[in-house]
Amino acid sequence: MNSSTYYLDDIDKKILNILQQDSRIPFSRLAKMLNLSEATIYVRIKRLKENGVIKGFYTDIDFDKIGLSVVAFILIKADPKKYDNILKQLVEMKEVYEIYDVTGEYYAMVKVRVPTREDLAKVLDKIGNMDGVTSTYTMLVLRVIKDKKEIDL
Amino acid sequence: MNSSTYYLDDIDKKILNILQQDSRIPFSRLAKMLNLSEATIYVRIKRLKENGVIKGFYTDIDFDKIGLSVVAFILIKADPKKYDNILKQLVEMKEVYEIYDVTGEYYAMVKVRVPTREDLAKVLDKIGNMDGVTSTYTMLVLRVIKDKKEIDL
DNA sequence: CCTGAAATCAATTGAGC
DNA sequence: GCTCAATTGATTTCAGG
Numbered sequence: 492m493n494s495s496t497y498y499l500d501d502i503d504k505k506i507l508n509i510l511q512q513d514s515r516i517p518f519s520r521l522a523k524m525l526n527l528s529e530a531t532i533y534v535r536i537k538r539l540k541e542n543g544v545i546k547g548f549y550t551d552i553d554f555d556k557i558g559l560s561v562v563a564f565i566l567i568k569a570d571p572k573k574y575d576n577i578l579k580q581l582v583e584m585k586e587v588y589e590i591y592d593v594t595g596e597y598y599a600m601v602k603v604r605v606p607t608r609e610d611l612a613k614v615l616d617k618i619g620n621m622d623g624v625t626s627t628y629t630m631l632v633l634r635v636i637k638d639k640k641e642i643d644l
Numbered sequence: 645m646n647s648s649t650y651y652l653d654d655i656d657k658k659i660l661n662i663l664q665q666d667s668r669i670p671f672s673r674l675a676k677m678l679n680l681s682e683a684t685i686y687v688r689i690k691r692l693k694e695n696g697v698i699k700g701f702y703t704d705i706d707f708d709k710i711g712l713s714v715v716a717f718i719l720i721k722a723d724p725k726k727y728d729n730i731l732k733q734l735v736e737m738k739e740v741y742e743i744y745d746v747t748g749e750y751y752a753m754v755k756v757r758v759p760t761r762e763d764l765a766k767v768l769d770k771i772g773n774m775d776g777v778t779s780t781y782t783m784l785v786l787r788v789i790k791d792k793k794e795i796d797l
Numbered sequence: 798c799c800t801g802a803a804a805t806c807a808a809t810t811g812a813g814c
Numbered sequence: 815g816c817t818c819a820a821t822t823g824a825t826t827t828c829a830g831g
Binding site for chain 2: 815816817818825
């Protein structure tokens, strides 16, 4: 619980649970499932969007199917004075999908996604050669065992 | 490029680019944006779903706003003979959102999400005490610098 | 905060090029 | 594979409890 925590009642939770699994479900079906009017569903979802609880409705694409099948996590150690600048460069890279500031001996962890291993090698070179990067550690993803995008409310 | 790679033409790519950012956009708007009939958009999206390029439509929820604000990545070293069993247990844990088999000195990387640091401590205890887990390394996420869910097609 | 009904707009189907 | 037109179904608004 923190100050920005938004209270969700049971109806909100049920709506969100369903929308997490299928954002294109018609409000009319949601209304039937929850025994409420369409107008209520409409107003609830509108409010959840306005409050920022719902950040957006996205489409999940099979990256393998479109030839982006190499995924890796890279841990980065850096000179603290140059860290901000490194982050800026990482943010700009289209192969970099996620960047986290983390505790521990490494400063940042990034997730990259590329078509081939050669592309990964290029990305590693680029990151390794950035001014201020003192070392990197790469974990190539061999298999995704679990990837749960939704939360149980 | 691998055997399961599915060919996307320019229209598919444009449709996917837009749907990635807003899965609830009306087909009628997509049709206008791409100068095509609604029926064409309809048929294209249907095919992309049937071919598995579109895996689903989901809703992105602000985890912070609902009180799930602690995120960590945990690297796990394990006895190879007991690894499969460890994975099974990790898959069952609701706090574990992602599990990857990775190359390098660690076997697996998992992403966990919990309400508080105490909850994280409990999860770490649980994983550390699983039969066959020889060591773990935890990186608490301090800040999410980038989290790009879509891909540029 | 909810519903019901009206009005507007969108998804889906099928004939035809 | 596309369009047009018709049908069905969904979203949005608003008056009223």
